[in-house]
Each structure stands twice: as C-alpha cells, then as structure tokens.
Amino acid sequence: MAATPQLQLRCCAASGCRSAGSEALQAALLAARDQLGGAAEAVTIKPVGCLRLCGRGPLVAVDRSGGDGQESSAGSTELYAELTPEQAPALLAAATGLGEGPAAAQRLDPAHPFFALQKPVVLEGCGVVNPESIDDALAHGTYAQLKRVLLECSPEQVRDQVKRSGLRGRGGAGYPSGLKWDTVALQPPGPRYVVCNADEGDPGAFMDRSVLESDPHRLIEGMAIAAYAVGAEQGYVYVRAEYPLAIERLRLALRQARGKGLLGAGIAGSSFNLRLEVRVGAGAYVCGEETALLASIQGQRGTPRPRPPYPAQKGLWDAPTLINNVETLTSIPVILREGGDWYASIGTEGSKGTKVFALSGAVANTGLVEVPMGTTLRTVVQTIGGGVPGAGGADGGVKAVQTGGPSGGCIPAHLLDTPVDYESLKALGSMMGSGGLVVMGETTSMPEVARHFMRFSVNESCGKCVPCRAGTVQLAHLLDRFVERRATLADLERLEELCTMVGATSLCGLGQAAPNPVLSTLRYFRQEYQAACRDPDQCEPLDACLLQEVTR
Amino acid sequence: MSVHTLTVDGIEVAVPEGASLLDAVRAAGVELPTLCHLDGLTPVGACRLCLVEMESSGHLQPACATAAGEGMAVLTQTPQLQHYRRMAVELFFAEGNHVCAFCVANGNCELQDVAVAVGMDHSRFPYQYPHRRVDASHPQFAIDHHRCILCTRCVRVCDEIEGAHVWDVANRGGECSIIAGLDQPWGEVQACTSCGKCVDVCPTGAIFRKDDTTAEKQANRERPQLLRSAREQHQWQNQ
Numbered sequence: 001m002a003a004t005p006q007l008q009l010r011c012c013a014a015s016g017c018r019s020a021g022s023e024a025l026q027a028a029l030l031a032a033r034d035q036l037g038g039a040a041e042a043v044t045i046k047p048v049g050c051l052r053l054c055g056r057g058p059l060v061a062v063d064r065s066g067g068d069g070q071e072s073s074a075g076s077t078e079l080y081a082e083l084t085p086e087q088a089p090a091l092l093a094a095a096t097g098l099g100e101g102p103a104a105a106q107r108l109d110p111a112h113p114f115f116a117l118q119k120p121v122v123l124e125g126c127g128v129v130n131p132e133s134i135d136d137a138l139a140h141g142t143y144a145q146l147k148r149v150l151l152e153c154s155p156e157q158v159r160d161q162v163k164r165s166g167l168r169g170r171g172g173a174g175y176p177s178g179l180k181w182d183t184v185a186l187q188p189p190g191p192r193y194v195v196c197n198a199d200e201g202d203p204g205a206f207m208d209r210s211v212l213e214s215d216p217h218r219l220i221e222g223m224a225i226a227a228y229a230v231g232a233e234q235g236y237v238y239v240r241a242e243y244p245l246a247i248e249r250l251r252l253a254l255r256q257a258r259g260k261g262l263l264g265a266g267i268a269g270s271s272f273n274l275r276l277e278v279r280v281g282a283g284a285y286v287c288g289e290e291t292a293l294l295a296s297i298q299g300q301r302g303t304p305r306p307r308p309p310y311p312a313q314k315g316l317w318d319a320p321t322l323i324n325n326v327e328t329l330t331s332i333p334v335i336l337r338e339g340g341d342w343y344a345s346i347g348t349e350g351s352k353g354t355k356v357f358a359l360s361g362a363v364a365n366t367g368l369v370e371v372p373m374g375t376t377l378r379t380v381v382q383t384i385g386g387g388v389p390g391a392g393g394a395d396g397g398v399k400a401v402q403t404g405g406p407s408g409g410c411i412p413a414h415l416l417d418t419p420v421d422y423e424s425l426k427a428l429g430s431m432m433g434s435g436g437l438v439v440m441g442e443t444t445s446m447p448e449v450a451r452h453f454m455r456f457s458v459n460e461s462c463g464k465c466v467p468c469r470a471g472t473v474q475l476a477h478l479l480d481r482f483v484e485r486r487a488t489l490a491d492l493e494r495l496e497e498l499c500t501m502v503g504a505t506s507l508c509g510l511g512q513a514a515p516n517p518v519l520s521t522l523r524y525f526r527q528e529y530q531a532a533c534r535d536p537d538q539c540e541p542l543d544a545c546l547l548q549e550v551t552r
Numbered sequence: 553m554s555v556h557t558l559t560v561d562g563i564e565v566a567v568p569e570g571a572s573l574l575d576a577v578r579a580a581g582v583e584l585p586t587l588c589h590l591d592g593l594t595p596v597g598a599c600r601l602c603l604v605e606m607e608s609s610g611h612l613q614p615a616c617a618t619a620a621g622e623g624m625a626v627l628t629q630t631p632q633l634q635h636y637r638r639m640a641v642e643l644f645f646a647e648g649n650h651v652c653a654f655c656v657a658n659g660n661c662e663l664q665d666v667a668v669a670v671g672m673d674h675s676r677f678p679y680q681y682p683h684r685r686v687d688a689s690h691p692q693f694a695i696d697h698h699r700c701i702l703c704t705r706c707v708r709v710c711d712e713i714e715g716a717h718v719w720d721v722a723n724r725g726g727e728c729s730i731i732a733g734l735d736q737p738w739g740e741v742q743a744c745t746s747c748g749k750c751v752d753v754c755p756t757g758a759i760f761r762k763d764d765t766t767a768e769k770q771a772n773r774e775r776p777q778l779l780r781s782a783r784e785q786h787q788w789q790n791q
Contacts, residue, residue, distance in 0.1 A: 284724065301721065306597040306617040463702065463721070463728030465598045470643035473726050474677045494676065501639045504612060504632075505600045 010061040013047035017057035028085035049214015051127040055366030056081035079108040125215035134256035137217035150270040158229040164340025166352030171325035174422040183312040184230040187320035194235040195323040199288040202405025205436030207356040208326035212246035216253035222329035285460035304508035347373030351421035362441035378416040404433025407513030409520025429520040446525040451479035453517035468511030471502040482532040558624040573615035588703035589616035592776030642675040649698035657757030658767040689739030700758040706750035
C-alpha cells in the first residue's frame with residue numbers, strides 16, 4: 001500500500017466557489033470517480049472551505065501522498081481553477097496519472113506570490129478541513145487547545161497569553177484584546193456573557209464569512225477558550241442573515257460540538273460549562289456596532305446607546321459581556337498552541353500577528369489574503385493582487401485602495417508603500433476596518449466613490465441621533481452636486497464643515513466614521529472636487545491644487 | 553450617599569452619586585439646550601445638543617446620558633460645541649416640515665426655543681420637504697409626523713410611565729417614524745389609555761389635542777418627573 005500514492009481532492013465549498021458552481025463540480029467528480037474505477041477509487045474527494053483565490057472559482061486542490069495541503073518532501077499539491085463539471089473526468093484522470101489534465105491556464109502555481117506570501121494563522125484550517133465534519137476538525141487538532149487549557153491553565157494564564165500576544169480586536173477599532181478580556185474578567189462576581197460579532201457588513205468584506213464557512217469549529221474553540229478566560233457560561237454568535245451558508249455550517253458545528261461534549265455541561269471532563277447559541281441578524285448594518293448588536297440579541301430594536309458604560313462593564317442584560325470579532329476569536333487557539341510570544345513575533349511594534357484581507361475590485365487576483373501585519377499595501381495590491389488587469393506603470397494602474405468600507409477611506413497610489421497596521425492606516429485618514437480591501441483603477445471618480453459610501457450610510461443609519469440621520473442625507477445631497485458637476489466652492493466648504501460635525505457629534509461609530517470616505521478623498525483627490533465646481537473661474541489653478549495635495 | 557465633585561466650565565459643583573453630567577451642569581447654573589432629554593424619562597443621548605467636552609480627553613459626551621464622576625472637568629460652551637449645536641438644530645429644521653406660523657405649538661415649542669438659544673435664524677442646509685403622514689384617528693389627539701423630531705419622548709413616557717407601550721419607532725435612518733401599536737392608526741390601538749402623556753411630553757407640535765389650533769398647545773412637560781418622584785420617592789406634588 002505504501003507504494004501507491006494517496007490522492008486527495010479538496011473541493012472548495014465556500015460561498016465564492018459555490019456561486020461559480022462548485023457543488024455541481026463536486027458531484028461530477030464523485031460520479032467520475034465511480035465511473036473510472038480502478039486507481040480512481042482510492043481518491044478521497046472532500047469538501048473544504050475557502051482556497052483563497054475566490055475570483056477564479058471553483059477551485060480544486062489535488063494532494064499527493066502528503067495530504068493535508070501541507071507540502072512535504074514526499075507529497076505535492078496542485079491547484080486548479082475555473083473548473084467545469086465536464087472537466088471532472090479529465091481532472092481525475094490527470095490526478096491519477098492516466099491522462100491529460102485540464103487546460104494549463106487553469107492550473108495555478110502554488111509558488112505564485114498570491115499563495116506564497118500568505119501566512120495562514122486564522123485561516124490555518126481554511127481549505128484544509130471539512131467544515132461540516134467535526135471528526136475531520138478533531139483530526140486536524142481543533143479543540144486540542146480548549147481541552148488543554150481546561151486541564152492545565154487557570155483563566156489568568158489564558159488571559160496572560162492573550163496579553164503577551166499583543167492581539168488587537170480585528171473588528172476594526174483595534175482595542176487590545178487582552179485588556180478587554182481582563183476588564184470583563186475582573187468585574188464583580190456574577191454572570192458574564194461572551195459574544196462573537198459575525199455581523200460583517202462592510203461592502204467588500206468577506207473574511208468572517210469565509211472563516212464561518214470554512215472552519216467553524218476553530219471559532220467555537222476560540223469562543224470557548226474566551227468564555228473560560230472571562231468566566232462566562234453563556235455565549236452568542238451574532239451572524240447576519242445574509243450569510244445563510246455560514247449560519248447553516250455554524251449551527252451544524254455547534255450541534256456536533258455539543259454531541260462530542262465540547263460544549264454544554266462539564267466540557268471535556270472539567271467543571272467548565274458553556275452554552276453557545278446562534279443569533280441571526282435581520283439585515284441592519286448598524287447591528288455590527290457592539291451596543292446595537294447587544295440590543296438586537298436581547299430582542300430590542302438594534303440601535304446603539306452611548307458608551308460608557310462599555311459592554312465589558314454592562315452588556316447583555318447589564319452583565320459584563322466580552323464581545324469580539326470572528327477573526328479575533330479564531331486566532332485564539334493558535335495563540336495558545338504556539339504561545340503569545342510567538343504571535344507577538346509576527347507583525348509590527350504596535351500591531352501584532354496577521355490580518356486577513358478580502359481583496360477585491362480592480363485587481364487581477366481576487367480573494368482572501370492573510371498576511372503579517374506590516375506588509376505594505378503595495379505588496380498586497382500589486383504583488384499578491386497582481387495590480388489592475390491590463391494596466392501597467394509603477395503603481396500598476398491603481399488609483400487608490402479603499403480600506404475599512406464605509407467607515408474607512410481611500411489611500412492614494414503614491415502611498416502604497418504604507419505598511420498595513422492600525423496606526424499607519426489611521427494616520428492616512430483611513431482605518432484598518434474589518435479587512436475589506438477594494439482596489440480602484442485610474443478611471444474611478446472619487447466624488448462618486450464618496451457618494452456611494454455616503455448613500456450606504458444614509459440607508460444604514462439607524463435614525464437615532466440627528467447628525468447621522470439627517471447629516472448623512474445632507475452630505476449625500478451635497479455629494480450629488482459634485483458628482484453632477486454643479487457644485488460651488490461654498491458647497492465644498494459646507495461639505496467639509498458638515499463632515500467634521502457629523503464625525504464629531506454622532507452617537508456611534510457608524511455616524512462618527514461615515515464622513516471618512518469623503519474626508520479622505522478630499523484629502524488626496526481634492527482637485528476632483530474642485531474640478532466639479534460650477535464656475536471654473538472660481539476654481540484654484542491645477543498646480544496650486546497639486547501643491548496643496550503634497551503639503552497636506 | 554456619596555457625593556462627586558467636578559467642575560463645569562471651571563465652576564465647582566457637588567452632585568450626589570448617580571447624578572448625570574446634565575444634573576451637574578444645571579447645578580453649576582449653566583444653561584445647556586436639550587431636546588430628547590426630559591426629566592423623569594430614561595436618557596437616550598439622541599439629539600446631541602447637550603454634548604459637552606471632557607477637558608481631559610477632548611471627547612464629546614452627551615451630558616444627559618453620562619454619569620457624573622469624581623474629579624471630572626467638562627466644558628459646555630466652547631466655540632466648537634456652539635457651532636455643532638447650531639448645525640444640529642439646522643439639521644432638525646431641514647429634515648422635517650416645521651412651519652411655525654401655523655403650528656399648534658407656536659410659542660410653546662422646544663425646537664423653536666432651542667433655535668433661539670443657539671442663534672439659528674436660518675438653515676444653511678436645504679429643506680427636505682419630506683412626505684409624511686398625519687394621523688387623526690384618535691378621538692381626542694392627533695399626530696402630525698411632519699413636526700416630529702424623533703426624540704422618542706412619547707415612546708419612553710408611554711412605556712416607562714404609563715406602561716402601555718403604544719408608541720415605537722419603525723424603519724431606519726431618515727425613513728424613521730413613530731408608529732402606534734403595530735403600525736396601526738392611533739385610534740385603533742386598544743392599548744392606548746388616552747392618558748395624554750405623549751401630548752404633554754412632545755417637544756413640538758407633533759402630538760397635540762384636537763381642540764387646540766394655532767399656538768394653542770399647552771404642554772405639561774414636568775408630568776413624567778412628578779409621576780416618577782411620586783412613585784419612587786413617595787413625594788407628591790401637593791406635599
């Protein structure tokens with residue numbers, strides 16, 4: 001047996017590839033295996049999560065001998081893109097060495113920077129484990145850290161590792177996770193809750209969805225460890241209803257974990273109890289704001305409330321509540337396995353570890369990217385992403401990169417050498433955000449981009465506070481004037497004034513960050529706004545604009 | 553009961569524990585405009601008029617919904633805050649249909665008062681002229697949504713004081729509106745006790761008695777506080 005190479009086909013079964021027809025492809029592969037017989041019968045065909053290059057799905061990885069997708073000296077992995085069900089027999093034949101494979105253009109090079117520069121930490125199990133099988137997850141080591149900490153570590157020791165890791169919240173704001181965990185744990189005795197924020201709503205962001213669809217058990221393990229560390233016995237995962245596959249797989253994973261005694265009473269033989277439930281959002285973007293999310297879990301209207309008190313002090317039903325994003329909680333098992341110091345050795349001084357980005361827009365390679373913090377935007381966009389298709393030049397046809405969705409900003413091409421970390425992006429008037437990276441080509445109109453995001457904020461404002469409810473509407477109308485090139489310089493002044501007011505006085509993060517797309521495009525592409533002013537005589541000459549851009 | 557001392561615009565004040573920053577501001581004798589806040593109702597911090605600046609951090613916090621703490625120092629009248637307040641009032645006027653001249657609350661309208669207080673004599677933002685409804689199905693009262701500023705006082709007084717929860721908010725953003733029952737005509741909502749508290753607390757002419765015409769609305773905005781202190785501290789108005 002040892003002489004026969006073991007073959008495994010990993011078929012991406014996450015939303016991106018499914019929308020490209022991966023289900024039919026997998027069925028065709030199974031049928032082809034039965035039909036071919038012989039050597040093909042020994043081939044394992046398993047559904048896995050995201051294989052990263054979402055833009056060219058459906059993707060299938062072929063592992064020889066080594067398996068697990070990790071290339072060993074004895075094994076190798078090939079990756080095929082854009083497969084059709086008709087190509088299934090050819091793929092199987094090629095895998096077993098009995099015939100020609102699919103077209104060479106469909107065979108991806110695993111040494112391409114898109115794959116080679118990635119550092120999977122959060123996505124370690126994505127594309128490797130079968131998201132619908134707890135046995136496969138257990139075989140890949142999931143829940144091992146939970147069992148270990150329950151047996152060997154005190155909650156303080158767990159929190160200590162998280163503090164040492166330097167992990168910061170991946171939901172966008174970057175609050176130090178260890179500090180938040182301590183704040184919850186050190187509240188006066190009483191019930192506590194742990195909540196996972198999976199209400200990923202930024203346009204262009206699909207990191208959390210991919211994690212939920214690809215490796216839900218790792219998230220559950222991370223949540224269970226967090227609950228143990230802060231003393232919570234009840235937790236909720238708040239997922240948006242727009243992620244049906246993620247909800248389905250998460251619910252299945254929770255059932256499986258309960259069945260294996262990894263959730264519920266006396267987990268893994270310890271005295272630790274934890275009940276985890278899924279709460280499904282109803283389509284409001286603002287419910288990703290933590291206080292609105294908590295209100296929504298309690299069955300109330302999803303509107304934010306002023307902080308303080310912060311949820312760590314008074315959250316669900318006024319009890320201390322730990323609320324973390326999917327990516328944050330999913331990094332926990334690896335941090336405990338490798339140690340906080342190991343995690344802290346990745347990344348930059350102020351931003352440790354890795355960050356998952358959802359790369360999309362005018363870029364050749366669209367998909368999920370996990371890179372160490374401090375990687376430059378240029379590496380992400382041009383080396384990994386391949387730049388704008390068909391464009392050349394120093395900046396690869398990139399005009400700007402939008403980070404942080406409607407709360408973030410546009411970073412111009414000349415600043416592409418900025419390292420990706422919380423502080424650097426904030427200094428540029430954008431923000432890390434949840435990880436959506438939208439690349440914009442040279443034909444993009446910046447006032448239009450700003451209006452697009454402002455309209456998003458208009459639609460998604462909860463309507464509670466006046467700067468956000470009425471201010472965003474006025475901002476969108478003002479931006480209409482620039483897009484339609486009927487603005488005046490007075491409009492430009494009013495636009496800036498109102499942006500400042502809405503940002504400074506809104507109740508929650510949605511309103512406070514809503515002007516960011518306008519402010520950042522004003523900062524770097526002011527000439528486009530000035531060019532849209534009605535009377536050309538009133539506009540500043542172009543060279544003055546450029547000078548201003550440099551000095552600002 | 554412990555006491556917190558803090559400064560408001562440099563004036564030292566002492567307030568009991570549990571007091572809000574708004575209580576402290578008032579204790580200092582400083583005038584601070586409010587719209588959504590009403591004594592006796594849970595603060596929501598929605599109108600943003602009572603924002604104050606924390607001297608230590610420069611952060612803005614709603615005075616009504618922030619607890620006063622020992623040693624805090626707040627500023628209430630910085631030029632920036634006054635500028636923001638005026639803009640907020642402009643936004644209120646621009647988003648609804650507020651025509652004082654024939655409004656039932658003319659002369660007894662908190663929105664009008666606030667506009668005077670912040671010196672807003674015109675709005676620089678274009679009026680939106682939204683299409684809104686008028687619901688006059690209730691035998692005694694009516695609600696004119698054109699004049700509603702979504703302060704949610706009616707929602708809170710009906711829920712917290714009357715216990716009927718007739719009112720709530722539907723939709724979101726600029727589409728938000730106050731609804732009766734399950735978005736029914738007010739007159740058909742059986743839970744309504746016709747107590748009139750929503751009329752009393754409404755800061756504008758949005759909820760009014762049908763008997764009243766232009767400038768005739770008489771509101772009783774102290775009612776929630778009187779009822780709450782009667783219930784919780786057993787202090788009655790006539791004692």
